[in-house]
Amino acid sequence: MLFKLNLKNADKAVLVDAQVYEFLTTNEYLKSLDFIKNLRLHSSGYAVFQKSWQQPDGTYKVETIYLHKKITEKFITKPTDLDGKIVARVINGNKLDCRLKNLEWATMSKASRKGKNYGKSGFRGVRQDGTRFRATIYVNRKAIHIGMYDTAEEAALAYNQKSKEHFGEDGKLNSVSNTETEKSEKPTKKGKKAKE
Numbered sequence: 680m681l682f683k684l685n686l687k688n689a690d691k692a693v694l695v696d697a698q699v700y701e702f703l704t705t706n707e708y709l710k711s712l713d714f715i716k717n718l719r720l721h722s723s724g725y726a727v728f729q730k731s732w733q734q735p736d737g738t739y740k741v742e743t744i745y746l747h748k749k750i751t752e753k754f755i756t757k758p759t760d761l762d763g764k765i766v767a768r769v770i771n772g773n774k775l776d777c778r779l780k781n782l783e784w785a786t787m788s789k790a791s792r793k794g795k796n797y798g799k800s801g802f803r804g805v806r807q808d809g810t811r812f813r814a815t816i817y818v819n820r821k822a823i824h825i826g827m828y829d830t831a832e833e834a835a836l837a838y839n840q841k842s843k844e845h846f847g848e849d850g851k852l853n854s855v856s857n858t859e860t861e862k863s864e865k866p867t868k869k870g871k872k873a874k875e
Contacts, residue, residue: 681778689720693775699750718746724774747774751782758784802835802853804842814838818845 682700683692695703703715714728721727726746731739751767758765768785769776800806804816804825812834814825825841828834835853842850 684715684718684726686718686720686726687716691720691775693718693726693746693777695746695750695777696779699754699777699779702753714744720775721745726775726777747777747782750777750779751784754779755782755784800831800834802831802838802855803851804838805831805834805853807831814841816841816845 680697682695682697684695684700684703685692700715703709706714709715712728712730717728717730718726719729721729728744728746729741731741733739745767747769748767755767765784765786768783770781770783773781800812805812805814807813808827811827811829812831813827814834814837816823816825816838823841825837826834828837832855835855839850839852839855842852
């Protein structure tokens, strides 16, 4: 069974599993905070609980609890074989999908490759250069020029292809609205499409 937790400051909800809902509603500390009734949409896109308390010296202490992190810490064993800083992340990129099957521990570099499209072109690794679109990917902090394309969508598809080559299933993929193009054709560096 799944539960939807409504956010206090947005017309959106977070999806959680039944066992997570039970934990959030029975944990004494979280109950004392009225945690699930005070979840908010953070500017980062995650669901958070935030509260500030005035201290005896007049300053304020702010407590911030990210829901996806709290759930991951409680229910998912932290791996010991990952190198680098380990963070909780959502697998499918939907930061309000906090089902256990959508949460994992990951290295910071892996987690940073996931997320939504961004930039003026609307796609990761794509920028307009004159009347065409340049696709670029970073591998080990070095920029690799993929090619120039007639449309942002073609450049985004080329980026996706390179991302899969370099990062496998952990690679960031752009969501391209023209799914027929993505399924049946591959972009070429000249901006034309080569039939499979």
